Each structure stands twice: as structure tokens, then as C-alpha cells.
Amino acid sequence: MTTMPEKSPPATRPAPQPTGEPALSDRYDPRQVEERWYRTWEARGYFRADPFAKSKPYCIVMPPPNVTGSLHIGHALDNTLQDILIRWKRMDGFNTLWQPGTDHAGIATQVVIERQLAAEGTSKEALGREAFVRRVWQWKEQSGGTIVHQLKRLGASCDWERARFTMDPGLSAAVREVFVRLWEEGLVYRGDYIVNWCPRCRTVLSDLEVEHEERDGELYYIKYGPLTLATVRPETKLGDTAIAVHPKDKRYARYVGQTLTIPSVEGSLDMRVVADAGVDPKFGTGVIKVTPAHDPADFEIGRRHGLEVRQVIDFEGKMNARAGKYAGLDRFDARRQIVEDMRELGLIEKTEPYRHRVGVCYRCKTVVEPLVSKQWYVRMKPLAEPAIKAVREGRTRIVPRLWVKTYYAWMENIRDWCVSRQLWWGHRLPVWYCDADGSTHVSREDLTECPQCGGPLRQDDDVLDTWFSSALWPFSTLGWPQETPELKTFYPTSCLVTGFDILFFWVARMMMTGLHFMGEVPFRDVYIHALIRDLEGQKMSKSRGNAIDPLEVMDEYGTDALRFTLAALAAQGRDIRMTPERIEGYRNFANKLWNAARFVLANVGDYRPRKPKAAPALADRWIVSRLARTIAEVRRGLRAYRFNDAAGAIYQFLWHDYCDWYLEWSKPTLYRGADPAVRARTQATLLEVLETTLRLLHPFMPFITEEIWQRLPKPGRQPDSIMIARFPRRRAVDTAVEAEFGPLIDLVAKVRTIRSEMQVPPGRELTAIVKPSSEAVEGLLGREAAVLGALARAKLSIDRHAVRPPQAALAVSDAGEVYVPLEGIVDLAAERRRLERELAKVEEELARLTAKLARAEFRERAPAEVVAREEARRADQLALQAKLRDALEHLR
RNA sequence: GGGCGGAUAGCUCAGUCGGGAGAGCGCAGCCCUUACAAGGCUGAGGUCGCAGGUUCGAUCCCUGCUCCGCCCACCA
Numbered sequence: 001m002t003t004m005p006e007k008s009p010p011a012t013r014p015a016p017q018p019t020g021e022p023a024l025s026d027r028y029d030p031r032q033v034e035e036r037w038y039r040t041w042e043a044r045g046y047f048r049a050d051p052f053a054k055s056k057p058y059c060i061v062m063p064p065p066n067v068t069g070s071l072h073i074g075h076a077l078d079n080t081l082q083d084i085l086i087r088w089k090r091m092d093g094f095n096t097l098w099q100p101g102t103d104h105a106g107i108a109t110q111v112v113i114e115r116q117l118a119a120e121g122t123s124k125e126a127l128g129r130e131a132f133v134r135r136v137w138q139w140k141e142q143s144g145g146t147i148v149h150q151l152k153r154l155g156a157s158c159d160w161e162r163a164r165f166t167m168d169p170g171l172s173a174a175v176r177e178v179f180v181r182l183w184e185e186g187l188v189y190r191g192d193y194i195v196n197w198c199p200r201c202r203t204v205l206s207d208l209e210v211e212h213e214e215r216d217g218e219l220y221y222i223k224y225g226p227l228t229l230a231t232v233r234p235e236t237k238l239g240d241t242a243i244a245v246h247p248k249d250k251r252y253a254r255y256v257g258q259t260l261t262i263p264s265v266e267g268s269l270d271m272r273v274v275a276d277a278g279v280d281p282k283f284g285t286g287v288i289k290v291t292p293a294h295d296p297a298d299f300e301i302g303r304r305h306g307l308e309v310r311q312v313i314d315f316e317g318k319m320n321a322r323a324g325k326y327a328g329l330d331r332f333d334a335r336r337q338i339v340e341d342m343r344e345l346g347l348i349e350k351t352e353p354y355r356h357r358v359g360v361c362y363r364c365k366t367v368v369e370p371l372v373s374k375q376w377y378v379r380m381k382p383l384a385e386p387a388i389k390a391v392r393e394g395r396t397r398i399v400p401r402l403w404v405k406t407y408y409a410w411m412e413n414i415r416d417w418c419v420s421r422q423l424w425w426g427h428r429l430p431v432w433y434c435d436a437d438g439s440t441h442v443s444r445e446d447l448t449e450c451p452q453c454g455g456p457l458r459q460d461d462d463v464l465d466t467w468f469s470s471a472l473w474p475f476s477t478l479g480w481p482q483e484t485p486e487l488k489t490f491y492p493t494s495c496l497v498t499g500f501d502i503l504f505f506w507v508a509r510m511m512m513t514g515l516h517f518m519g520e521v522p523f524r525d526v527y528i529h530a531l532i533r534d535l536e537g538q539k540m541s542k543s544r545g546n547a548i549d550p551l552e553v554m555d556e557y558g559t560d561a562l563r564f565t566l567a568a569l570a571a572q573g574r575d576i577r578m579t580p581e582r583i584e585g586y587r588n589f590a591n592k593l594w595n596a597a598r599f600v601l602a603n604v605g606d607y608r609p610r611k612p613k614a615a616p617a618l619a620d621r622w623i624v625s626r627l628a629r630t631i632a633e634v635r636r637g638l639r640a641y642r643f644n645d646a647a648g649a650i651y652q653f654l655w656h657d658y659c660d661w662y663l664e665w666s667k668p669t670l671y672r673g674a675d676p677a678v679r680a681r682t683q684a685t686l687l688e689v690l691e692t693t694l695r696l697l698h699p700f701m702p703f704i705t706e707e708i709w710q711r712l713p714k715p716g717r718q719p720d721s722i723m724i725a726r727f728p729r730r731r732a733v734d735t736a737v738e739a740e741f742g743p744l745i746d747l748v749a750k751v752r753t754i755r756s757e758m759q760v761p762p763g764r765e766l767t768a769i770v771k772p773s774s775e776a777v778e779g780l781l782g783r784e785a786a787v788l789g790a791l792a793r794a795k796l797s798i799d800r801h802a803v804r805p806p807q808a809a810l811a812v813s814d815a816g817e818v819y820v821p822l823e824g825i826v827d828l829a830a831e832r833r834r835l836e837r838e839l840a841k842v843e844e845e846l847a848r849l850t851a852k853l854a855r856a857e858f859r860e861r862a863p864a865e866v867v868a869r870e871e872a873r874r875a876d877q878l879a880l881q882a883k884l885r886d887a888l889e890h891l892r
Numbered sequence: 893g894g895g896c897g898g899a900u901a902g903c904u905c906a907g908u909c910g911g912g913a914g915a916g917c918g919c920a921g922c923c924c925u926u927a928c929a930a931g932g933c934u935g936a937g938g939u940c941g942c943a944g945g946u947u948c949g950a951u952c953c954c955u956g957c958u959c960c961g962c963c964c965a966c967c968a
Contacts, residue, residue, distance in 0.1 A: 024927095026927075026928060027928085027930075028930095194966095212964095212965095219968085229968085230968070231968055232968065233968075278966075278967090279967085279968085280967050280968085282967090283967050283968070284967090284968070288967090288968050289968080290968095291968090295966075295968070296966045297966035297967080297968070298966085298968080299966085300966070301966095356967090356968090370966095402896075402897075403896095405895080405896075406895080406896070406963070406964085409894090409895070409896095409963090409964075410963095410964075413964085413965085500962095500963090503963095504963095504964095568916090569904095569905085571905090571906070573897060573898075575897095575898090575961080575962090576905095577904060577905085578904090579903090579904070579917090581903095581904090581916085581917055581918090582904075582916075582917075584917090584930075585916060585917065585930090586916095587930070588928095588930045588931090589930095590930095591928065591930050591931090592927090592928065592930085592931085594927085594928080595927040595928035595930095595931085596927065596928080597927085598927050598928080599927035599928080600927080601927095602927070603927090640908090642908090644905095644906075645906090648906080648915075651915095651916095652915085659927085659928085660932085663927075664932095671926085749933095749934090752933060752934065753933095753934060753935085755922090755933085755934080756921075756922065756933065756934035756935075757921095757934075757935080759921080759922075760922095761922090762922075762923055762925080762933095793925085793933095845912095849912095852948090852949085855948070855949095856948090857948040857949090858948045858949075859948085860948075861947090861948040861949085862911075862948055862949070863911080865911095866911055866949090869911085869912085870911090870912085873912075
């Protein structure tokens, strides 16, 4: 790595605040910069929100990561987008609050500690509940903050002083308040139903927490007395309490109502045959066994026919005492054993391979066992209706709109939410039972004795589903149920940014609780972004080994590069496929910016900000107009949550307009002894445009923009940091200037093309004979001749009466015609082939246009301007055709 | 079974009034030109999944089909 010779900083520049070395290396080194600036920003309190500020509030609540969590690429995306919004709004003068926090993550956290205990040769049972919970808290205090530090590395400008944890006293009070109120309103109830049980986690799961996986299994055709039925779960046979057929199935009508004696593995069973519409006559033999205790569908059939619920599998997934000789066997071992036994008894008619979906625990992937047990539920329908209405009425806007339908579909078919969990880590249910009089008490305060009989009370052992407290997040973090200034100022929050995977788990539930308890939607906008996958479209995960670790990316490419990459990719609907190459590209972009800044700084040493003496040149006005266009695009992009559009606009502008054209254009002025006033004007434009672009880019790339911004000489008093500077305002685009400048760019490009295609050695001096199309263009070319010549690397000869010499390559620009004499250099045969190819293309296009224009329908129906354009295009092509023919003639 | 999304350059993807197809990467050629080789210049490469329809005109709107992916649902 080479080091630049030290350059003395411009005299007017205030000493860069926390900046280290004065010289800028030719490569941007993020490590030098990021931590230093983050510390400064935080120390100066720039992230802090003020509930009493007068400016318009803008608030985002962060989806709380699990305390056990480590920053993965999904967090990085989610939080980068939030930070972009918050930084943008902050710079735009809003009173911003980005409310951070973490989630206690019931099962996930409990599993982590259980694993630790196992490694220590002990268990939570050995510890006891109280000691276990203490242990979790201890762990939380020590290592629960990992993700917070990682979010800081990402540049997240949250108000950390307000960080909340779902099990904080305040939030726990909110949880209790909500549960008690729901109980008082009759929206919470306790009931005996079939639930999804995870035998490994030993807890009930909500329907959402069950994932479905395709697995290969076998379909067993079993003889049930005179009938044969098909099942994938023969082990539940011992819990069968009926046989069911479809009511209209004529094949079995005569059995309905009868009680059959079924020879089985444990002697004979007597079983009723019932008719139920839930049976699909087309599946298997059209007969099913009914196991109300271990199948949700069977449970329903059982209720309809008053069947006995006969549990044969216990809460650990083992066969229980009712299973006779199979008692104690794991359910899958029992399946094998029973099948074997039935085979010996000749009860298995046949088996078929069968691929089906099984429910598995979303945490540990263990096959879920449906079991009947007593759990707590929240009645959802009354809560869902206002939440549907709020979106219908546009009080909350879901972006992109494609998720709206999904939201409605789920809300409209919502089922009651099982909220109790058989865990130790979480909010314990505020429910007490009196064994003396059998009463149940739900209370805001801890109870010790029965309010009815004064007898001793026993608190329910269960805790609430983790998502119960998350559902209150937008108002519990702001202080509810207290009436706080925070709530008053920041609720409803402005925008929620999250992935679609937790639309039901979280977003929908926040909508419901927010409306119910606050009387208003929790957020005005919901922006739902895609999920990041690898190149093969696989979900990233540590176990697959395909995960891109954002921490490693930040180490290697810098945080700004990662953030910009994520913003640039954010548009996509459902999936984002991410590759390191992509990040590398944006790392290069950061480096490009860095070097552009170095160039500017190296060339403004003698610049003194004062009233400009020279009027801006065409190029100055052009870049300023391009900047205006970019500002408009960025603002439009951000407003519409089109982060990729916004990022793309800046990328395009900075690299291709500012660096490729304007910087190059400025060089002749800066290097050669130009008029000092013109030179100062150029310097002023270079600086002004760069400074504005930095502010525009800051929400996306906070670190590098701050680092450069601090080094720029700025007139007058300025804020101490770019992050509290103003976001660029919209300004007028000068289309006339852009139209004037365009042809100049074209001209340079044309000459370069000729040079490249004719393989003119770089050392060789070229003369470009330019024939301007009008006097105005001639004047323009004359004024810009020096720059044009330098960029095109050719001597420009402007001649209104130029005649294209023979044996010449040809190019056309809007500014006129360019002839470049190339005698003795051109490979004539190759040139002829090239011209012939070109001619063929032109003629094809010409034929198409001629046909189109000949059609009466087109002339009559198409808008006049379209017809005119097509005619102009045809004229161009005709002229081009003539020139090409002419040129070919010369070559022959 | 219901619903949703995707199919555009070799790869990953933009393309929001229907009016001449774009980016990044990759590839080819030339260049260490005093901001940057993590760079510059130039170039090649596409029947916009298939078939119909609407329209003067369709990558875009409608219908059908094929192939991927996802979500929801009590077919054992």
C-alpha cells in the first residue's frame, strides 16, 4: 500500500474533530473511522429523543432482537433500513425517536441456559424454578447485550438510554395490565383443547409456532374387523375410540351406528362406527380411525359425537400406561413395534410409501404431538375486526401493498391464541387458584390468600407466550400503562420496518393490541422487506454454513459498504440473494467517494469561500442540475420506501456524473493556469456539490460521509456533525443546461469510440475535425474546446465547412459530425466489415420504421409527438445510411 | 385444497402513465493519463418463459399453459 505525501490541510478548515491523521490514504480504511465516530455521536447525545421538543415527531420502534441473538444478516438489513429512515428524518428536522430494546425470547433463551446447565452436569429441575430464573437473569446481564454492541457497529442511531427489555418491571406491568383487562372483558379464557405439544421443549406451541415439513412416511392399511383403513400413525391405534366414515358413503352405510369388535394387538376392542362429514371418502379406503386425544381433526369428530378422549402418549412423547405392553416406549419406537406385532397377527393389509407434511416445533424441529391439555387462550375475533378496519381505512398503510391481502386473509380466519407456555422463563400468568374453594383469581397484584375464603393460593405455573409481550411493544416501551409524555408525543409511531416472516406473529398482534388498548393504530406505515437468501435461494443459516456474517462483512468491507449493499438490494419482493461480490462493488463505491474527496481536497488548498466573481460555467451548472435531479430522486425513493431507487440515484450521480464527468472536466481548469476567478468558481462548485452529496448519502453511509465532511472547508458556522446537518432540500433542475451539455458528452464519447475501435495507440495524437450544426453549437464548442480536447484526447478542429475526408471512420453527435483522419492506421478490411454490419442494422431499423410510418392507423391514432419522433428517427437513419454507404464507397 | 410471488444479458436483479430494453458483476480490447488498477476508456451480449387476446402499438393490461419458490389449511 502506498502512502500519499502529506498534504497540508486548507487553512480555513477547522481542525477535524476526532480525526487522527491529516493525510488521506488512497484507500478508505473503515476501521480507522467507524468506532471513533460512533462513540462521538453517542457521547454528544445526537441519538437522544426529546418528548417535549416542538418539532414534528418521527418514531420507529425497533423489532426487539432476542437477547440470545447475535447479529445476523436479517437484523443488519432490518436495522439499516430503519437507521436510514431515522437519520434522514433527523436531518430533515423531525423530532426523532428510534426506540430500541431486546426480547426475552422464552423458549430460545431457556434452551440456551438448559444447554449450559447440561454441560455443567446439572439441569433446571435440579436447580429449581427460582434458582433457574435467577440464573437466566444473571446470564442476561452478562451476555445479553451482545446484539446491542453489534447494532452499534452497524451505526444504528437509536436512543440507547431508552433501551427496554420485555421483562423490565415497566413492561411486565404492561403485560399484566393487558392480561387482566382482557380477562375482565371476557377475552381471556382457560380451556381443555387439543394443542400442539413439543415433547422436547415440554411446552405447548401456538399454531403459528408449528412449522410444516414434508417427510417421507408410510401409509399403513390396517384391518379393523370387517373394515380396512389407512393411517400413518398406527401407534395411536391404542387411543382410538371410534371408527368414522363419510355420511354419504354407501359402501359403509350399513356399519354406521354399529359397534364392531376389532381384534387388535392388545386383545379385542369394541368400537362404534360414526358418520362424519369430515371424512374424505376418496382418501385411502374412506374409513378412518378416530383418536380424539392425538389428532386435531379427530378431536373435533370426537366432540361432535361425544367420544371418549383416550390419551396414550404422554408429555414426553412416550407411550403411557394405557398403552399396555408398549408403555414407556418412545412414540416412534412404539409405531415400529405395533406394526411388527400387527403384521404377525395378519392385521396389516398393505403399506404404501407416503410423503406428507408433519408439524414440527419451530425451535427444535421435533415432531409436534397433538395432545389435550388445559391452556389459556385469547379470543381473537373481537380484536381482529378493528385491525382489519384500520388497514381498510388506510389508518395504517402496508408497503408493499402485496402484503395487504395476506394480512386480511389471516385476520379474517383468525383462531384463538393459545398464550400459556410450560416454561419457566417469561411472564408468569397473573392467575391464582384456591384449592380450598376451587376459585380462580386473575389479578394485577400478587395474591397470597384467597379473596373469597382466605385460604392459601397457588399461582399458575405457566408463563405467557413470548409474543404476548412483543405484541405490546409500541406502547409498552413508551411507558404504558402510565400516561407518559413519550406516549403522547410518539404514539402512534411513524413506521414499522420488519420482514414478512413475522407479519402474523408480531405485526398483526401489535395492530390488535394497539387498537384495543390505545384506541389508535400502533404505526402509520408498515414497511415489509424481503428476506435474505444465499445465491441458491436457500435461507441463510449457521447450520447450512451458507450464512453471510454481517460482522465479518463489516470487518472486511466496512459498515458503510454493507449498509449501502443492503439498501440497494432492498427493493425485491420476497427474496434477496446476496453475494460477497455485490458488497465488494459497494466497497469500491465507498473508495471511489474517498478518492474523489481526496482529489477535491488536494485542489482547493488555495480556495477561500467568498462571493464568487465568475459566473458558473456550463459544466458547473450542469453538475448542479444533475445534483438537483438526484436530490429529488433520493427524496422520492425514501418517501416511497424505495431504498434501492434512492441508493441507485446517488451511486449513479456520484460515480458517473460527478467523478466521470465533472471531476475530469474540472481538471484542465485546476491544473493549468486558468483565470483565478474561474478557478475559484470551479473549486466552489466541486466543494458545494461534494458537500451536498455527502449529506444526501449520510443516512446510507454514515461513517465515511462524516469522516470526509469534517475535512471539507465550509463557509460560516456549521453544525458539529453531518448527522445533525440539514438533509438537502429540493431545488430546480435546469433542463436547458442538461440539454446543452449532453451533446458535449456525446462528442467526447464518439471520439473515444473511434480511438478505441480503430485501435489508435494512446500515444498517438489525434485530430478531430468537428463540424458544428449551428452557430450556437460552434460557440459552445469553441468555449469548451480545451476541455473537450483533453477529455477526448484529441486536438479539436472546429470547422463549419469541413468535408469528411476519404477513408475515414465516421461518427455523429448531436453537436455535429466528427471526422478523425486515420490514414495509415486503419485496418481497411476490418473497417469495411464493421461498416457493413452497421449498415445492415441501420437498414433493418429503417425498414421497420418505414413500415410503421406507412400504416394509416399509426398516423391517425398515435399521438402527434410519437409520430414526429418516429419520423425524425427515420430521417436520422436515412442520413446515417447515406453516410455509411458513402464511407463504404470510399473504402472500396 | 386455497392464496401469493417469480420467470428480462453468462450470473444476480431493476424496469410504478402501454410508445425506441437497463444496472452491477462477469467477459473481450486498450490504458499504471499526477483522486482512485478496489481505477479509466471502449465494446460484445437479450425472440423480456410459452400460446392466444385487447390496442395504431404490449416486457408492461387480460386469458390460458409450463417451470420454480413461498404462505395458509384438521385429508388420516
